Amino acid sequence: MAWPRRLTRRSFVQRGVAASAGLAGLLLAGCGGAPAAAPAGGSSTASSGKKLAGTSIKVMMVEHPYADVINTRRPDFEAKTGIQFTMDTMSFINLNQRADLELSSATGAYDAIHMIFIRSGKWIGAGWAEKLNPFLDRLSAAEKDEFALDDFVAGALAPFKRGNDLYALPWLADTTMVAYRKDVLEKSGLSGFPQTYDDFQAAAPKIQAQGLAAFVTQNNLHWIWPNWLMSYGGNYFANPPDDLTPTFDTDPAHKTAEMFTTLLSKYSVPGGMNLDPTVAELAMGEGKAASFIDGLGNLQVAIDPTKSKVGDKIVFAPTPRGPSGHFPQLAVHGFLINPASKKKDAAWEFIRWATGKDVMLWGALNKNHLACTRSSVLNNPEVKKKFNWNGTDLPALHEQVMKQAGTGYMAYRTVPQFPPIGDRVVIALTSIASGQATVDAALKSLQKDAIAILEKQGVKVKK
Amino acid sequence: MADVGALVAPAVPRAAGWARSRRLWFGALLAPALVVLTAVTILPFCYLVVTSFTPLDLTKPQSRVFAGLLNYRELIQDDRFWNSLVVQAKLSVATVVLQLAIGLALALLLQRRLPGFELARTALFIPMVLPPVVVAILWKVLFTPDISIVYWALGLLGLQQTPWLVDPVMALWAIIVGDVWEWTPFVMLILLAALQMLPEEPLEAARIDGASGWQSLRYIVLPLLKPAIAVAALFRFIDSVKAFPLIFIMTSGGPGTVTEATNYYAYLEGFSYTLVGYSSAIIVVMLTLTLLISWAIIKGIGMQVEVE
Numbered sequence: 001m002a003w004p005r006r007l008t009r010r011s012f013v014q015r016g017v018a019a020s021a022g023l024a025g026l027l028l029a030g031c032g033g034a035p036a037a038a039p040a041g042g043s044s045t046a047s048s049g050k051k052l053a054g055t056s057i058k059v060m061m062v063e064h065p066y067a068d069v070i071n072t073r074r075p076d077f078e079a080k081t082g083i084q085f086t087m088d089t090m091s092f093i094n095l096n097q098r099a100d101l102e103l104s105s106a107t108g109a110y111d112a113i114h115m116i117f118i119r120s121g122k123w124i125g126a127g128w129a130e131k132l133n134p135f136l137d138r139l140s141a142a143e144k145d146e147f148a149l150d151d152f153v154a155g156a157l158a159p160f161k162r163g164n165d166l167y168a169l170p171w172l173a174d175t176t177m178v179a180y181r182k183d184v185l186e187k188s189g190l191s192g193f194p195q196t197y198d199d200f201q202a203a204a205p206k207i208q209a210q211g212l213a214a215f216v217t218q219n220n221l222h223w224i225w226p227n228w229l230m231s232y233g234g235n236y237f238a239n240p241p242d243d244l245t246p247t248f249d250t251d252p253a254h255k256t257a258e259m260f261t262t263l264l265s266k267y268s269v270p271g272g273m274n275l276d277p278t279v280a281e282l283a284m285g286e287g288k289a290a291s292f293i294d295g296l297g298n299l300q301v302a303i304d305p306t307k308s309k310v311g312d313k314i315v316f317a318p319t320p321r322g323p324s325g326h327f328p329q330l331a332v333h334g335f336l337i338n339p340a341s342k343k344k345d346a347a348w349e350f351i352r353w354a355t356g357k358d359v360m361l362w363g364a365l366n367k368n369h370l371a372c373t374r375s376s377v378l379n380n381p382e383v384k385k386k387f388n389w390n391g392t393d394l395p396a397l398h399e400q401v402m403k404q405a406g407t408g409y410m411a412y413r414t415v416p417q418f419p420p421i422g423d424r425v426v427i428a429l430t431s432i433a434s435g436q437a438t439v440d441a442a443l444k445s446l447q448k449d450a451i452a453i454l455e456k457q458g459v460k461v462k463k
Numbered sequence: 464m465a466d467v468g469a470l471v472a473p474a475v476p477r478a479a480g481w482a483r484s485r486r487l488w489f490g491a492l493l494a495p496a497l498v499v500l501t502a503v504t505i506l507p508f509c510y511l512v513v514t515s516f517t518p519l520d521l522t523k524p525q526s527r528v529f530a531g532l533l534n535y536r537e538l539i540q541d542d543r544f545w546n547s548l549v550v551q552a553k554l555s556v557a558t559v560v561l562q563l564a565i566g567l568a569l570a571l572l573l574q575r576r577l578p579g580f581e582l583a584r585t586a587l588f589i590p591m592v593l594p595p596v597v598v599a600i601l602w603k604v605l606f607t608p609d610i611s612i613v614y615w616a617l618g619l620l621g622l623q624q625t626p627w628l629v630d631p632v633m634a635l636w637a638i639i640v641g642d643v644w645e646w647t648p649f650v651m652l653i654l655l656a657a658l659q660m661l662p663e664e665p666l667e668a669a670r671i672d673g674a675s676g677w678q679s680l681r682y683i684v685l686p687l688l689k690p691a692i693a694v695a696a697l698f699r700f701i702d703s704v705k706a707f708p709l710i711f712i713m714t715s716g717g718p719g720t721v722t723e724a725t726n727y728y729a730y731l732e733g734f735s736y737t738l739v740g741y742s743s744a745i746i747v748v749m750l751t752l753t754l755l756i757s758w759a760i761i762k763g764i765g766m767q768v769e770v771e
Binding site (some may be wrong): 083097100101104122125126128168204219270271272273274277283286288397416419420423426427428430431433434435436437449456457 | 495520521522523537542585607608609610614624626628629630631714715716717718719720722734735736737738740
């Protein structure tokens with residue numbers, strides 16, 4: 001290539017831009033598709049001795065007490081399989097982004113990755129989770145008995161199944177229920193927590209008259225509001241996952257948005273519409289609120305003697321019901337095998353062990369991991385005894401919600417398009433609770449935006 | 464003379480050859496820096512622009528196709544994007560103006576070298592050296608009533624405050640307070656350095672002519688400081704567009720969308736919803752606007768000193 005006699009600024013810029021654009025094009029083309037996934041091969045370690053001994057894998061997981069369980073029990077796994085693992089834990093927000101980037105770039109840097117409930121539809125649809133059936137099929141009869149897939153409560157497995165295909169194994173099931181101050185409610189003239197949302201709404205001023213907030217919840221409002229919405233016959237979509245026409249501009253949505261945002265703005269602690277889970281837990285544990293509606297994992301903090309001043313006064317109850325029934329919510333998290341991993345067999349051994357009966361039971365008994373997913377653990381006599389809190393059989397309540405939610409009404413949450421819709425729901429609810437918009441205006445705007453989001457992602461909606 | 468001509472004539476090509484060699488030598492010296500600059504800045508920028516013309520969704524690799532101005536047409540109809548621009552404008556104007564005003568006042572005060580000057584200057588730099596995430600967490604705690612020492616103290620005094628972070632009017636001000644607290648020392652540092660470099664003669668002449676302190680400031684100091692103010696305004700404006708950690712940690716863009724600035728919206732589209740193509744289009748627009756406004760700041764305040 002001949003250089004010009006004199007390299008002017010203009011010619012330099014022209015050549016630079018041309019070269020950059022060319023390289024950018026190459027980059028774009030080069031990133032055009034994920035490398036073909038390596039086929040799952042090999043056989044079960046347990047059935048073939050320690051064939052995978054010396055293998056090292058990487059695991060990505062949210063910061064959670066169960067990560068502590070896994071790390072504490074690490075020597076057992078390493079002795080049994082000879083496999084070593086490095087675990088990176090991170091906050092839930094970071095996990096959302098890092099897992100997305102990791103899976104989309106298909107580098108295979110992580111072999112086993114935390115499967116996030118509301119992203120499961122998106123990830124499975126994108127082929128970002130390895131099908132687990134071949135691994136399960138290879139287990140010997142004895143190994144199958146030991147692993148006991150049927151021991152997982154059906155509602156916990158459901159989000160990770162597509163037909164008969166399984167894409168992740170669950171280790172956490174968060175079920176919504178109520179933790180409330182029995183002493184405060186008795187002073188308010190209530191013998192127990194109201195059994196319907198209408199009754200709770202009517203009781204809120206009386207409870208608040210005792211000098212503390214009637215209610216707290218965390219800021220992930222798109223997870224809490226459906227407790228109300230579905231109980232009045234509403235949903236986010238017409239018939240998920242088949243018909244995703246948004247249904248925010250409906251009577252149940254109007255009624256429950258008004259009820260829910262009134263509780264947030266008038267009967268919660270200051271700033272009640274945007275409480276980080278830890279702040280909501282603190283409000284309950286410090287005795288600043290009379291009731292806390294959230295997932296079991298967060299509610300347990302309110303009775304932790306090291307963090308709560310009023311744990312001995314707290315009682316648990318099912319969430320209230322509405323005219324259309326009872327719809328407590330369920331969020332399930334698990335482990336998937338990264339399709340880009342080159343050590344899928346070792347990753348399978350890890351997730352099989354980490355979600356196994358032994359580890360989960362040990363976690364419940366030693367690290368208070370009650371929000372687990374196995375029926376045998378929840379019905380273990382020691383677990384029953386440990387988690388009978390002020391007369392409430394918490395393991396039974398947790399299992400009941402998992403079974404109930406397994407009937408299919410949580411499908412709205414695992415459609416691939418849920419994350420942006422869920423965020424948009426939070427915007428609408430906080431707009432109402434902060435007085436920026438009326439219920440009618442906020443829900444109309446939500447409906448319009450939800451349709452736009454869905455159409456942008458190629459979903460046909462009925463208008 | 465012929466001898467002289469014979470001596471001079473061959474010198475012309477030698478001079479041209481020397482100049483050419485010098486240019487090549489300079490080019491060779493610059494090349495490594497240009498290669499690095501191209502790799503870390505120009506290429507990613509080109510990739511961003513190219514991506515903005517695709518409807519790329521990370522979960523759909525087949526969406527990496529050229530779609531013309533599709534994303535930009537959608538942006539025009541996207542109310543949330545327009546809202547984010549308004550939020551960004553309010554945030555940038557308020558933070559830059561407040562930081563310049565407070566920074567200038569502090570710089571003038573510190574220039575007097577009052578007792579405790581060194582200690583005050585060091586203390587004032589602390590916010591600036593803290594990681595933005597730490598600043599965001601600090602202010603989040605201070606603005607959360609149940610765990611805030613400020614709310615607790617105000618409560619003791621009987622001065623109940625609404626929780627700013629969920630108040631549609633005050634939430635953006637909470638972000639502004641955090642940003643001003645963090646970055647005012649930076650403005651002060653620039654202006655203090657400029658003040659200490661000012662020539663003594665004009666101020667001396669003004670004093671002899673009987674100018675008051677205010678008149679000296681208004682007609683001598685401020686005009687002389689204009690280039691430094693322009694630089695500080697420029698830096699702070701560009702940084703205000705990047706006030707991401709404060710928004711992410713303190714309000715997540717809420718309540719509603721009152722604190723959802725453009726970069727936060729782009730982040731949501733790209734990282735939470737995996738719509739990288741659309742997110743890239745937002746960033747390209749944001750970058751273009753930033754360049755235009757930066758140019759306007761330079762032209763508006765000016766880098767030239769004019770003293771009447």
